[in-house]
Ligand code: B12
Ligand SMILES: *[C@@H]1O[C@H](CO)[C@@H](O)[C@H](O)[C@H]1NC(C)=O
Ligand SMILES: *[C@@H]1O[C@H](CO)[C@@H](O)[C@H](O)[C@H]1NC(C)=O
């Protein structure tokens with residue numbers, strides 16, 4: 157064999173890897189097309205320009221080139237100064253996936269990351285690493301050489317962190333460090349490769365410890381990112397991951413209507429198409445699909461005899477340092493099938509103590525203030541929503557309460 161063949165074989169092996177991958181059975185494909193169309197149709201001129209949606213569209217191959225263009229232009233016009241580190245990173249990847257030059261956004265992000273350090277070393281909550289992980293990923297794809305020192309310090313800080321593990325964050329960190337590991341510049345210190353491998357090993361073990369019997373990794377909304385992570389990492393977990401089982405359960409959840417939020421679709425779609433964020437630099441921007449997908453009609457929930465439900469709603473603030481403590485409960489009746497937001501509005505109408513404020517985000521409306529007590533990133537405080545004692549896994553504009561449910565909004569700290 158010539159060196160060239162050996163080289164090519166190695167390259168092939170590296171590309172195929174030992175990685176688990178699995179695909180959606182063709183008879184289930186209409187469900188995947190269905191949520192893709194739902195996601196693409198959520199893009200309008202007035203809506204929040206969401207880079208994650210553009211990334212997912214481009215990785216999957218869009219059905220709607222007009223929407224793709226609109227979103228690309230909106231993101232090109234966005235001002236770096238208005239964006240957080242994570243949003244800037246997603247915007248760079250989104251423009252790259254549309255074969256556009258992100259321009260000075262890359263250097264702005266690079267400068268921000270040079271000064272990045274979590275509030276206090278080793279004490280920062282793991283979720284605070286989500287945005288910086290996206291930043292390392294985006295910068296690695298642009299220039300792994302200049303990103304090396306940033307990524308090295310990031311990996312060290314992450315490994316020294318002792319707060320509870322978070323699957324979403326671990327998944328994005330895995331994508332970022334895998335990118336660095338794969339693109340380590342020639343001639344750089346071999347210890348760096350070992351450092352990235354060690355960090356990846358630790359995170360991947362933590363992710364795999366969150367694989368449930370039904371294949372869900374973390375919760376259903378972290379599974380998409382976790383699938384991406386487990387399918388690219390050079391460090392395989394000791395417990396083997398059954399990709400097919402995960403895929404089957406996710407398809408069941410899609411059929412149950414659990415993926416209606418466009419952002420949840422944007423995070424699951426790449427995995428359903430066998431793609432990951434590491435594929436962003438390789439997207440080819442040729443002609444798109446010209447065949448429209450065959451879609452499935454979701455069974456619309458038939459209203460049942462009793463049309464109203466009653467929900468108990470408690471707002472609770474017991475945090476020290478805030479002079480105004482309260483724990484009040486109200487009962488509200490709303491139409492069956494209403495989202496939680498309607499309960500909050502009804503409670504506010506009945507009693508002004510329940511007044512609240514929201515902010516629009518990529519996941520929909522986030523409740524930022526209740527009874528004049530506002531979340532505060534500096535104090536690490538926020539409003540957590542629970543059903544009895546269990547945290548909700550959706551926000552107020554998507555979660556549908558059931559009859560006699562007890563919802564609590566608890567002011568808490570991370
Ligand atoms: C960090 C984080 C938080 C932080 C955000 C503040 C901070 N410290 O940065 C805190 C702890 C406050 C938080 C709260 C909640 N979160 Co949260 N969060 C995340 C996480 C891990 C990363 C988000 C991020 O940094 N994105 C990167 C930046 C670039 O994107 P961004 O759009 O600008 O990010 C903002 C929004 O994501 C927003 N946000 C965060 N969580 C949520 C949840 C909802 C419903 C909304 C509307 C907005 C929102 O805060 C981010 C920072 O401003 C994601 C994981 C994921 N897969 O996305 C989960 C995630 C988005 N959160 C989730 C949930 C369920 C919640 C809560 C509803 C939990 C609860 N039981 O109360 C609450 C929101 C309640 C409310 N008041 O309305 C789910 C959403 C699933 C869904 N289908 O809607 C996710 C996907 C986690 C998961 N796998 O289940 N979260
Ligand atoms: C993984 O989990 C272990 C045990 O909970 C923890 O000590 C370690 O810091 C975690 N690693 C990462 C990178 O989160
Ligand atoms: C708040 O009120 C609820 C019901 O009214 C009660 O069960 C709970 O113990 C109270 N919590 C605190 C911290 O006072």
Ligand SMILES: *[C@@H]1O[C@H](CO)[C@@H](O)[C@H](O)[C@H]1NC(C)=O
Nearest residue numbers: 474475542545566567568569
């Ligand atoms: C509500 O928040 C307080 C303050 O963080 C916390 O001590 C308490 O355990 C929380 N209650 C629930 C039910 O999570």
